[in-house]
Structures are given as C-alpha cells and as structure tokens.
Amino acid sequence: MSLKDTLIPFKAWGNLVKKPVTLKDPMREGAPRYRGFHKNDVDTCIGCGSCEAICENEAIVMVPAEGIETKDGDSGLRPLVDYGRCCWCGLCVDVCTTGSLSLSNEHTWICEDPEELKYIPGIDKKPWDEKEEGWKKPVPNYHFYGQERVSMEEMEAEERGDSFIEFVKGYSKEQAQKEADRCVECGICVATCPAHMGIPEYIKAIRNDDIEEGMRVLYETNPLPEICGRICTHKCEDVCSVGHEGDPLSIRWLKRYIADQVPSDKYKEILDTQKIYKGDKKIALIGAGPASLSAAYYLSLLGHNCTIFEKLDKAGGMMRYGIPEYRLPYDQIDKDVKYIESLGTEIIYNTNVDAAKFMELKENYDVVYVGTGLHLGRSTAIPGSDHEHVFQSIDLLREITEGKEIMVPEKVVVIGGGNVAMDITRSIARLQKIKYGKVGVITTSLEKEEVMPADREEVVEAREEGSIINPGWGPKSIEIEDGKIKGLHVVRCLSIFDETGRFNPSLDEDDKNFFEADMIVESIGQGMDISYLPEELKEKIEFGPRGRINVDDYFQTSLDWLFAGGDMIQGPDVIHGIANGHKAAIGIDNFLNKK
Amino acid sequence: MSLLNIETDRSKYPVKGEDGKLQIDLDSHKYVKLWQGPNHPGVTGNMALELTLAGDEIVESKTHVGYLHRGFEKLIERRLFVQGLPTSIRMCVAEPDSNEYVYSTCVEQLSGIDIPEMAKWIRALLLEMARLQALLRVVPGQGGTFALGLGVQWGVYMRELILDRFEELTGGRVYHMFMTPGGVRGLLPGGFKKRMEENLKEIDQFVINIDNLMYSNSVFKKRAIDVAVLDPSWIDKYGAVGPVARSAGYNRDVRKDYPYLIYDQLDFEPKVMNHSDIYNRSRIRWYDIQTSVDLIRQIMAKMPEKGDIKAETPNVLHWRIPKGETYVRSEASRGEYGLYMVTDGSDKPRRINLRGPSYTQAVALLQDLLVGANIADVAAIMVSLQTCPPEIER
Incomplete structure (x- = not known):
C-alpha cells in the first residue's frame, strides 16, 4: 500500500467548502x-x-x-x-x-x-x-384502442345509381372482428338503445367468433336483426364513448354481420325454439310492422297464439313499403318474418280491418294490439299543393315496392329533410337514371344542412348519386301554368323554432329562389290513421295532447284488452317499435295471466 | 478455500465424513450458528444467510429466501396484458425499467408487433438511465459495506439527479411505467438533453471522486483485494452473468451478444477483467458507470427528434394473444435479465417466469462463495454480487 493510497481519500474533505445539495423545505x-x-x-x-x-x-x-x-x-x-x-x-x-x-x-x-x-x-x-x-x-x-372505423365496402355511385340492389356489402369476418375490437364495453349504448340491446355482449361474441352466442344476445331484445342491422337509426352510435375521440363503433353493421352469418334453417336450433308450449290465449295484432312482429315473437315464446292482420299483401309495414330496397332488401325482411311465423304466429294478408272487423276481433280474441303506424302523408298546404302531380312520398314509396309504375318526369322537387325525403329522392333518382340516363331531383328542406334530420350518410350518398340537396328554404307556392306544374317558389328560412322552442319558421321573404319541376313530392312527416276504431271505442279511449293514444308503461290503453305500439306511440323508427312491441308482449302476458 | 491471509488453527475445523458432508457437531461448542438476515443492515433486502462459524470464519453457509415473496408472477397471470405492466416493475425495485422492457417486449413479440424507431431509442435511453442510477447506488454501496458511508451519500445524490430526469421524462421517479406494450408514453420534454448533460458532467466528477475515495483507498484495497475470489470455472457452473462474469474474464453482455433495441448502433465495449475478487467486481461496475454515461450521451446525440411513439395495438381492454411462448433478455446492471412468457390465446398470460441474475448469484453462488470467508466480509461479498432479493422471489 503506497502513501498515495493512504492520503488520496482525504481529498473528500474538499466537500466542506462546497454548497450543500440537500433539498430545502418546502x-x-x-x-x-x-x-x-x-x-x-x-x-x-x-x-x-x-x-x-x-x-x-x-x-x-x-x-x-x-x-x-x-x-x-x-x-x-x-x-x-x-x-x-x-x-x-x-x-x-x-x-x-x-x-x-x-x-x-x-x-x-x-x-x-x-x-x-x-x-x-x-x-x-x-x-x-x-x-x-x-x-x-x-x-x-x-x-x-382503434380510433378509425373499419370502412364498409359499398358500390360506387355510378354502379348503384340505376339499380335497387343493396349497395352496402357488409363486413367480412376480419373486418367485423377488427371493428369489434375497438369496443371498450362501457355499455352506454345499452342505456340509449330503445330496445336496450346487449350491444357489448354481441360485439364480444363477434370478437370471440361465437356467432351463435351473438344471435342469442340479439334475439333477447330484438327479433328483427337483419332489418335493424341495415336500417336502424343507430342512436347507440351517437353516444358511443369511443366516438368522443375517434369514430364511433359501427354497431349497426356489426349486428348485421351476425345475422348475415346464420342461415334461416339454423335459427330454431341456435335459439332453442324447436319446441314451444302453446296455451289457449289468443291475441289479434293489427298491422304487420315491426311493433306487431316484435310483440308476436315474444308472445309466441310465452306460449300465446298470435294472429296478425295485414292490409297489404306482404309483411313488414313501413320497413317494406317505406324503405327502398337498395337499403333493405325484401329477402332480408322475409328472413326475419319467416322465423317469427315459424314459431306459430299467423299472418293474414290483404285484410283491411275496419270498425266492424275490429269489433269482431274484440269478440274473438283475448287481447287486441294495434300497431298500424303512421301511413298518412302530411301536406305543406301551400298554394298549388292540391295539384294532381303533387305526391306524398309515403304513397310513392309504397307504390314502388308494390311494383306499380309511378310518374317519373325529368325534373322533380322533393320537399323535406328527413330520412324519408332522402329515400324518395334517391328512389326517384334511380328511376330517372333508368328512364333518362340522368338525374334531375332537387331536395329542399326548411332545416339548414347542419341540422337536417336525415342521416349525414344519406345526404352524402344522395349527392353522390346525382341529386341536388339544397336545404334551408321554406316552400311558398307551386307555380302552375296551363294545368302543369312549372316549379316551386321558396324563400330563405332563417330559423325553424321560435324562442319558446315551438315550431314557427322565420322566413326572409326577400331572399327568393325557384326550383323548376314537373312534379313535386312532399315528405314533411306522417300522421296516423285510426279510422278503423269504432266511434264508441274512440270515446272510451284516452288520448294524449298530440292526438296519440295514451298508454301505460306496458303499452296498455285505457281499455284493458287493447294495447297499442309502434310509430303511433313512439318514434317514429323501427327500433322504438321493436322495443315497445317487446314491452307490450310482457304487458299482455301479465294481463292474460291475471285474467 | 480461504484465501484470507489469516493464520488459524485448522484442527478445530470440521472435516468431511464418509458421505462427503462436513461433520459439524454443534454440541461440541466449537461452532457458532449465526443468522445474517432476514433483517440486517448488511443484507440488501429481505433474505437470510444461515452461517456456521468456526471462530470468525464461515465453515458452512445456507441461503434462505421466502421472506419477500409477493407472488408477482401469479398476479400478472391473473391480469390483462396491459395491467401486467405496473405489476411487473415491482419485481426488481432497484432497476424497474428492465422489467418494463422485458415484459412489454414479450407481449409485443407474441403479438407480432414491431415498435416504432423513436420508441426504441427512448426505451434504450431509459434502460441506460436505469442502469446508471442502479450503479450509482451499488458502487459506493460497496464502500458502505466496509463502513465507508461517505461515498454512499454522494451516490445517493447523483442517483437523485438521474431520478429527476426520470421524473421529467416519465412522470415517476422510481417506478416509471413508461414502456407500455406497443411503445413508450411520450417524447423527451423540451430541454431534457441539456439538463441531462449537466447531470452527466456531475457524474463524471463523481466517478473521479469515488475512485479517490474507494478504489485508491488503502483500507478499501486491504478489505477488498483477493477476498472472495471467484474461480472462473464457477461462472458457468452457477450461471453467473453480467459484471460478475466479466470480472472473471468472460466477455458476456446481452447488449453485445444479442443486440436489442438500437444497441447495435452504439459504440461501446464492456470492460472485462481477469481476477474476480470483491475489488474487481466492484471496480468493473465503476467502469460500467462510465460506459453508461457514454451510452446516454451517444443515444441523445443519435436519436431522432420526432417520430411515432407507439405502434397500433389491439384494444388493451381485451388484448388476446395467440398460443405461443417467448423469452426476452436484456442486460440489466446485474447482468442478463430475462422474462419467459407463455400465452394460450386468452387475454392474460398463461405463465410468466423471470430469470434474474440474483437468483443464481445470491442463492447458490453466494452460499458457496462464503465458505472460508470472514464474518466481517459477508455483507461485502453479498454486495459484490449485487444481490437484489426482491428479484429472487418476485
């Protein structure tokens, strides 16, 4: 050991003259x-x-x-x-x-x-x-988690513009699983969905590649998955928590993915409905729309005998006669309806229920359920709207479904900003493309583009197909010359609701516009037609402030044997009809059990 | 195999019986049973050494563990892959970043995810910072085992400087949880490199100071040189790694032998020595401090300024990994630190197992190395193997 080794550690004493490094308080x-x-x-x-x-x-x-x-x-x-x-x-x-x-x-x-x-x-x-x-x-x-939605393959506008073939192609397994992976399973969508569908559960089933489990989850709350998987108003997606920073999940397309994977003949096996005990209670349901179909499905499972009376020759109601085929192919409606029929529900077609028939049903059945929807078009009542070439969108859509030939001139104006207006716009555009090789539809609405009630994708797709969407105008009058429609006079709409929130459009009369047309289609909402109710019953039934029938939580009217649901009561949309049909089924079952 | 230069009366020592085991009759009053640990200032954590002494020489030693078992591996096997990260770091408190790295890399490898370049540089920076802060504690800590506490105080301060940088970069001082599966959780904050360079300059001075205080110190030399010499043949026999292996002439370093992250883009040569006594085992870590400082400077100079920090991963709330197994190794300050992970297609690992250097070095190697040593040197020998009991038991 050297002397250096003994002395050198003493260099540490040099720290005595250094500033301390200890942390100070605070x-x-x-x-x-x-x-x-x-x-x-x-x-x-x-x-x-x-x-x-x-x-x-x-x-x-x-x-x-x-x-x-x-x-x-x-x-x-x-x-x-x-x-x-x-x-x-x-x-x-x-x-x-x-x-x-x-x-x-x-x-x-x-x-x-x-x-x-x-x-x-x-x-x-x-x-x-x-x-x-x-x-x-x-x-x-x-x-x-993934921020971007897995994009859905669709036909290009040129390809779909002259055809009523369904243009949304549906997810593949890989696409569906990738989209399902983005879900954080918060369940906020469940609370918002009118039918409270088990959305996180069926999305989980997709992730697990367990389609059968997915089907079971779907049918717990929704017996029309093929339909809802295509045209549901998907309120769930509006609140999807993933949508706050990224794209919301494509919940609707995921539902469609599950239903598309299962052939009709497997339904009973998967859903364990091969044998259902049937009791002696009979229920008559008027109108084969989503509400009646949903009620009939759950009532069938509960062992009741259901008969649906339908005015037209096919089931589906507004789903078939209001929604164009390119959005909802008829074979998919048939798939859902046939399964419900296979559980014992009888659908009697081409039967118009009038007051006399209604009383007959009351006598012969334990319960009558009405789900007749909103099939009466509303008119703008502007000068000229009584012309024979002014049509209601709902009537035209029905006639297209029925295969009837409708008037298709080169220039058409559609008044309305909702999804039904888009449906008729796009249907007429297709018919024009077939007939003339070009599109000449102008769609106008009171609402400005940002607040149009139609789904954004509907507006975008309608434009892609060649229609002109020109919102923010209030219709003033229809110009008629020599008995023929020349076009629609409109003025700028500044606001729709007044300060108290009531519908009271404020118009700027100086800002005018004119849309040329040979035909006008009004699509500003629908009303219900309950003329089939006998007058003596109408007096007994309680009505709400807006003319709607008053019902309790289980859709029972003030007459205990009469239940009501569908667009007449809530909505209007398919998922509300399905939800309240399900609830009514529980109400009807409770009522029958007490009887 | 005492190499201590002390004259002793060997007649009082136990001899081997026919079965090859030492004949120790405690009733003969020749021997003393002494427990060092589980709680003892000379034990770096909670573990116990059951020592049998003849005079002040150890004739038999047994390592006992089980005082610190928290079942982290099992806890991770019951958690989602992303949730395993905050648990994994606790397996080695002294250098948690190695846990983060091996855990996240296992998850990434089994999922087939390649992390962005930027994330690789930041991970390497974090690993070197972690190595540096661990060495800043253990190097002067070797002096501490000989009652030279001053260096420890310097080292703790230097370590705090690095922890400040950790806090600035990761938001945590000791547990950083910054290398989430898929990447890292942020870029370097503004001015980070400048502040880091200031700290590194202080550490450069510290390296000189500690050389004067410890490695040139005649008392330290007397206590450390030629004490507890490790025969090079024991390295492979006991699975010794890192500085312990390098001090015995084995040039082994995972960063060189199996380059990971961006280590193949860095210029460094780990120090190798040829005589593994306490002095050299400690001294080689002193060189490692300098290597680490140099590497941090290299990384800061070479790393890109911007870039993605995280690869796209499945949704972490239900991240499933297909059937598979992998072993990911890294070089911690103590040597090869690896994690074996088995997955079964579910959202949790089927099995994970940590391979830490302390498991081999402080259980098997230590108890054999202690035989013949003086009771006063036990703590020093233990520290010279850089024992970390939390990592032995997990």
Whole structure:
C-alpha cells in the first residue's frame, strides 16, 4: 500500500467548502408530467368506466355522483379513487375515452383519517383541481384502442345509381372482428338503445367468433336483426364513448354481420325454439310492422297464439313499403318474418280491418294490439299543393315496392329533410337514371344542412348519386301554368323554432329562389290513421295532447284488452317499435295471466 | 478455500465424513450458528444467510429466501396484458425499467408487433438511465459495506439527479411505467438533453471522486483485494452473468451478444477483467458507470427528434394473444435479465417466469462463495454480487 493510497481519500474533505445539495423545505413542485393525484373534468366525463376496467389494483370504482344526472351518453357515474390501492401508473388517464381524466403534479397529502384518501375527482373539491401541470393522455398517435372505423365496402355511385340492389356489402369476418375490437364495453349504448340491446355482449361474441352466442344476445331484445342491422337509426352510435375521440363503433353493421352469418334453417336450433308450449290465449295484432312482429315473437315464446292482420299483401309495414330496397332488401325482411311465423304466429294478408272487423276481433280474441303506424302523408298546404302531380312520398314509396309504375318526369322537387325525403329522392333518382340516363331531383328542406334530420350518410350518398340537396328554404307556392306544374317558389328560412322552442319558421321573404319541376313530392312527416276504431271505442279511449293514444308503461290503453305500439306511440323508427312491441308482449302476458 | 491471509488453527475445523458432508457437531461448542438476515443492515433486502462459524470464519453457509415473496408472477397471470405492466416493475425495485422492457417486449413479440424507431431509442435511453442510477447506488454501496458511508451519500445524490430526469421524462421517479406494450408514453420534454448533460458532467466528477475515495483507498484495497475470489470455472457452473462474469474474464453482455433495441448502433465495449475478487467486481461496475454515461450521451446525440411513439395495438381492454411462448433478455446492471412468457390465446398470460441474475448469484453462488470467508466480509461479498432479493422471489 503506497502513501498515495493512504492520503488520496482525504481529498473528500474538499466537500466542506462546497454548497450543500440537500433539498430545502418546502418541497419543490412535481415535474410537468408528474403522476400525482387525480383530477377529472366531470362535465366532459361520461362515466364510461374504462378507467375502472383498466385499473389493475381495483383502485377505481364507478359511483353515482351528486349533481350528475343520468342522461343519454352519460351513465351518471363518476370514478372514485382509493389511494390505499392506487399505484399512480396513470393507465386510467391513457385509456380515458373523453380525455376528462388527468393527474395533477401534486404529490403530498397529509391527513389523519384514511377514509379521506378515497374521493371522487372533480366532485370532491381538492387544492390541485385547478393545477394545469401533471400527467395527461400522451399525444399524438398514442391510443389504447382503434380510433378509425373499419370502412364498409359499398358500390360506387355510378354502379348503384340505376339499380335497387343493396349497395352496402357488409363486413367480412376480419373486418367485423377488427371493428369489434375497438369496443371498450362501457355499455352506454345499452342505456340509449330503445330496445336496450346487449350491444357489448354481441360485439364480444363477434370478437370471440361465437356467432351463435351473438344471435342469442340479439334475439333477447330484438327479433328483427337483419332489418335493424341495415336500417336502424343507430342512436347507440351517437353516444358511443369511443366516438368522443375517434369514430364511433359501427354497431349497426356489426349486428348485421351476425345475422348475415346464420342461415334461416339454423335459427330454431341456435335459439332453442324447436319446441314451444302453446296455451289457449289468443291475441289479434293489427298491422304487420315491426311493433306487431316484435310483440308476436315474444308472445309466441310465452306460449300465446298470435294472429296478425295485414292490409297489404306482404309483411313488414313501413320497413317494406317505406324503405327502398337498395337499403333493405325484401329477402332480408322475409328472413326475419319467416322465423317469427315459424314459431306459430299467423299472418293474414290483404285484410283491411275496419270498425266492424275490429269489433269482431274484440269478440274473438283475448287481447287486441294495434300497431298500424303512421301511413298518412302530411301536406305543406301551400298554394298549388292540391295539384294532381303533387305526391306524398309515403304513397310513392309504397307504390314502388308494390311494383306499380309511378310518374317519373325529368325534373322533380322533393320537399323535406328527413330520412324519408332522402329515400324518395334517391328512389326517384334511380328511376330517372333508368328512364333518362340522368338525374334531375332537387331536395329542399326548411332545416339548414347542419341540422337536417336525415342521416349525414344519406345526404352524402344522395349527392353522390346525382341529386341536388339544397336545404334551408321554406316552400311558398307551386307555380302552375296551363294545368302543369312549372316549379316551386321558396324563400330563405332563417330559423325553424321560435324562442319558446315551438315550431314557427322565420322566413326572409326577400331572399327568393325557384326550383323548376314537373312534379313535386312532399315528405314533411306522417300522421296516423285510426279510422278503423269504432266511434264508441274512440270515446272510451284516452288520448294524449298530440292526438296519440295514451298508454301505460306496458303499452296498455285505457281499455284493458287493447294495447297499442309502434310509430303511433313512439318514434317514429323501427327500433322504438321493436322495443315497445317487446314491452307490450310482457304487458299482455301479465294481463292474460291475471285474467 | 480461504484465501484470507489469516493464520488459524485448522484442527478445530470440521472435516468431511464418509458421505462427503462436513461433520459439524454443534454440541461440541466449537461452532457458532449465526443468522445474517432476514433483517440486517448488511443484507440488501429481505433474505437470510444461515452461517456456521468456526471462530470468525464461515465453515458452512445456507441461503434462505421466502421472506419477500409477493407472488408477482401469479398476479400478472391473473391480469390483462396491459395491467401486467405496473405489476411487473415491482419485481426488481432497484432497476424497474428492465422489467418494463422485458415484459412489454414479450407481449409485443407474441403479438407480432414491431415498435416504432423513436420508441426504441427512448426505451434504450431509459434502460441506460436505469442502469446508471442502479450503479450509482451499488458502487459506493460497496464502500458502505466496509463502513465507508461517505461515498454512499454522494451516490445517493447523483442517483437523485438521474431520478429527476426520470421524473421529467416519465412522470415517476422510481417506478416509471413508461414502456407500455406497443411503445413508450411520450417524447423527451423540451430541454431534457441539456439538463441531462449537466447531470452527466456531475457524474463524471463523481466517478473521479469515488475512485479517490474507494478504489485508491488503502483500507478499501486491504478489505477488498483477493477476498472472495471467484474461480472462473464457477461462472458457468452457477450461471453467473453480467459484471460478475466479466470480472472473471468472460466477455458476456446481452447488449453485445444479442443486440436489442438500437444497441447495435452504439459504440461501446464492456470492460472485462481477469481476477474476480470483491475489488474487481466492484471496480468493473465503476467502469460500467462510465460506459453508461457514454451510452446516454451517444443515444441523445443519435436519436431522432420526432417520430411515432407507439405502434397500433389491439384494444388493451381485451388484448388476446395467440398460443405461443417467448423469452426476452436484456442486460440489466446485474447482468442478463430475462422474462419467459407463455400465452394460450386468452387475454392474460398463461405463465410468466423471470430469470434474474440474483437468483443464481445470491442463492447458490453466494452460499458457496462464503465458505472460508470472514464474518466481517459477508455483507461485502453479498454486495459484490449485487444481490437484489426482491428479484429472487418476485
């Protein structure tokens, strides 16, 4: 050992003249990315529970929070964090579907009561709520689930423009599974769906490639999956939590994928309905639309004998006679209807129920259910609207389905901004393309484009097919010359509803426009036709303020043997009809059991 | 096989019986049974050494573990793949990033995911920072086992500087949880490289200071040189890796032998020595600090400024991985650190098993290396093998 080795360690004494490096009190702030205590923007949060699902320590529990109301797209729950379990990994922040959850850079909290260390961020106020710094969801391109929807293959506009063949091709297995993978299983869609379908469950079945399980889940709440998988108004997708930062899931197409995979002859085996006990109770259902079909399906499963009376020669109601074939092919309606018929429901076609027939049904059946829908078109009642070449969209759509030849001139104007208006626009465009090789439809509506009730994709696709959509105009009069329609005079519509929220369009009379046309189609809504109800019954039935029949939670009217459902009561759309038909089936069963 | 230069009366020592085992009769009052651990300042964690002493020399040693078992492997087998990450890091507290790396890479390999280039550079940076902070504790810690506490205090401060950078980059000081399966959770914050360089300069000075304080120190040398010499033939026999193997002449380093991430783009040569005593086993880690500092500088200079940080992965809430198995290795400060993962098509791993250097080095190797050593050197020998009990038991 050298002398150097003995002396050199004493160099350490040099530190005596250096400034100490010990941390001073108070503690410094955490770094801008520090993962400290939780913050939550409760107004942005929708209570989807993804944070709870990803938490490996079960430190997060979703609880009802004060001041938060349960509404569409918001479960009303908020995360409660338990710091006895939290490990501050921040995965809850990374997975948050709305980006509301974050961590502050605050890292000291001293309290005597351990229970205090459980709190609901954002609801229970904390000193760090206003702190800007702390862990936030990493950006960009950092996602825990797919953001982009798997695109659906469709026919190009040129290809589909002169044909009524279904143009949406449907998902392949790979596409469906990839789309199903994006689901975070929050279940917010279940609450919003009128039928409360088990959406996360059937999407899970797709992921697991268990189509049979998917079918079982579908039929628990919806006996028309082929139909709904194509034309449902998909309110579920409007609230999908994945849609807050990316594209919402294609829930409708996934439903269609399941139903498309199963051939009709497998239905009974999969759904375990080969043998159904039948009792002696009889139910008459008027109108073979979605509500009656749904009610009949669930009543059949409950052992009741159902007979549906349909005025036209095919079942489906508005689904067949209101929705064009390119959106909903008739064979798919038949597939769903045939299965319902196979369970014992009898459908009697071409039978118009009038007052006398109605009383006969009342005598011969235990319960009568009416689901006759909204099949009366509404007129704009503007000057000239009584001309013979002014049509109601609903009448034209029915005639197209029936195979009748309708008037198809070169120039047509459609008044209306809803999905039915788009249906007739696109149907006429197809007929014009076939007849003249070109399209000449102008569709106008009171609503501006941003607030048109029609689905966005309908508007886009109609334009692709050559129709002109020119919204934001109020119809004034129809110009008629020599007994022939020349066109439609319109003025700019500034707003539709007044300050109290009532329908009261405000028009700018100076901003005028004129759409040339040989024929006008009105598509501004439908009304119900209940002329088949005998007058003495009408007096006994309670009606609501807007002329709708009053029903209870189970769609029973003030006459205990009479139930009502479908578009007459709720909606109008197919999924409401299916939902209230199902509910009515439960109500009817309860009523019959008490009898 | 005592190599200590102490004259002892060998007649009092046990001899081997016919069965080849030492004949130790505790009732003879020749021997003392002494437990070092499970709680002992000289044991780096919770484990116990059952020592039999003749005088102050160890004639028999047994390692006992089981005091720190938390069942992390089983816990991970009951969690989703993404949830396994925060659990996996806890298997080795001293250097959690190696756990993150091997865990996430196993998940990625079995899912067939290739992470973006940027994420690879950031992962390598994190791994080198983790190595550096671990070495900053263990190198002066070797002095601590000889009651030279000053270096430990310096080392702790230097380590805190690196932890500051960790906090800035990852949001956590000790547990970073930054390498999620698929990539990393962020880019370097603005000004990070500048601040890191300032810290590295301080560490450069620390390296010189610690050389003066420990490796040139006559007392340290006296206590460490030629103590607990490891025969090179024991390296493969006991599966010793990392600095322990390199100190005995084995040029083994996973970063060189099986390059991962971007290590093949870096210029470095791990130090190799030819005489594995306490002194060299510690000294080689002192060189490793310098290698790490150099590598951090290289990574910061060569890494791209921007780029994707995460590959597209399945939805983490129901990430399923097809049937398969894989073993992913990395070089931790202690040596080869690997994870074996088996998947069965479900959303959770079927089996995971960690291969940590301490398992072989601190259980089997340590108990044999202690025979013949002086009782005063037990802690030093243990630290010279860089024992990490949490990683032994998981």
